[in-house]
Amino acid sequence: MSAKWYLGTGAQNDVVINTSVHLARNIREFPFPARLTLPEKLNVNSVIKNASDSIGDYSFNYYEMKTLSQAEVVSLAERHLVSPEFASSRDGRALLLTEDEAVSIMLNEEDHIRCQVMYAGFALDEAYRTASNIDRKLSQKLEFAFDDKLGYLTQDPTALGTGMKASVVLHLPALVTTSQITKLITTVSKLGLSLRGSYGEGAAAKGDMFRLSNTITLGISEKAAIENLKSIALQIAAQERAAREEIFKAPVTEDRIFRAYGVLKYARLLDTNEFMDLISLVRLGAVKGLIKMECAQIEALMIHMQPATISLSVDRPLDRAERDKLRAMLVRKALI
């Protein structure tokens, strides 16, 4: 298995976990996925698969979702390689995935093509460049549904235009602790962006992980949308750093971090929520230099400890109690 994207160390990684850019595309000659029968979907899959062979710089593994187990599909969603919606129904859907998992192309999700590029850290320009490069190569082989006035046409009219959704995942423990996050969510929504939990929804985001994304896709170019996102993300990161300065003035912060580390190091049972809360504190401590752990190692642990992904590591279905036990054991090992 080759190294995954999240094992790298990205820019601004004290706050920014990863960056992703999605492009939604449809092939003009076929109705959108919701209007396709199963054989028609399979045909669309093979048309796109053939076209993907021409993307010289990347080699993709092709998976029919039907051939994967439920745990494997859910694990793909936990690793943010496919959407939860995509994982919920496997019929007629397929995935093109590079070995390093940086590029994933969902076939027959909401649209015929949902191409995602994901990099560690703050890398909006790089991610967009890669996505746009793949898009250009596909558009040489496939006639995309496009209109001069409306842009790329999508099944859901609220996504049309550029069909681009760019996101950065931010670790915001200090803004959560200082109760600034709700206000921030409201402010950001007025700027044509959304800020929501990356694991779990809303203000109760697990692990203090938040996803900042653009919402407007018509009347604004990809470049302008990315510049906008970039500038807001950097401002939020600066606010988070300032809030961290503040909370570290109180000794209780350091105490919470070492207690979290202690529990993770010695617990015999760990459920996902508790693990996410504690690892968030440990990450804060690691960034501050209190705890000797690499951020990339923490990110990998967060991904590997999700319920379906953890079950994959033992090749048999686990019940909740078995999972919590295994999780505690693996975390103990990782923290030595």
Next chain:
Amino acid sequence: MICQNCNKNEANMHMKRIINGRAGEVHLCSDCARSLGYGEAFSGFGLGLGDFFGELLSKESKSNTGLVCPGCGKTFDEVLSDGKMGCAECYGVYYDKLLPSLRRIHGKSTYVGSRPVSHQESDVSEALNQLKSKLAVAIEAQNFELAAQLRDEINNILSKRGDN
């Protein structure tokens, strides 16, 4: 402004509502807004909101149903009910009905951004368009020296393209 409900936090949700013809204003902090159920009204904005879109649309255009897309057979009523378009051709058929709602969601409704290879203008025509808009600006500013220079450049490109 302070939240009208808890009288503690800063109000960051401001609403005007009209009940039985009487207008009133509500100012709440986000916690109170959520606990009073106002949060729900705003949770729907953004991507992937078929229901919300269908609802928006239906207000516009209940009057003229019975349209069918010749490309995929999806009726306008079906688009209203699930908020999804059936195929690329649907956009042509339902364009006029969609436009007001698209404006409301995205603000602007004219596309700017990248284009697929098949819709790209050649570099030459792009350069030509740029020169033409510069020319218009120069004439507007009564900078005739620059305008003459730009006109020569445009003619130059046009004659070259004629030769090909």
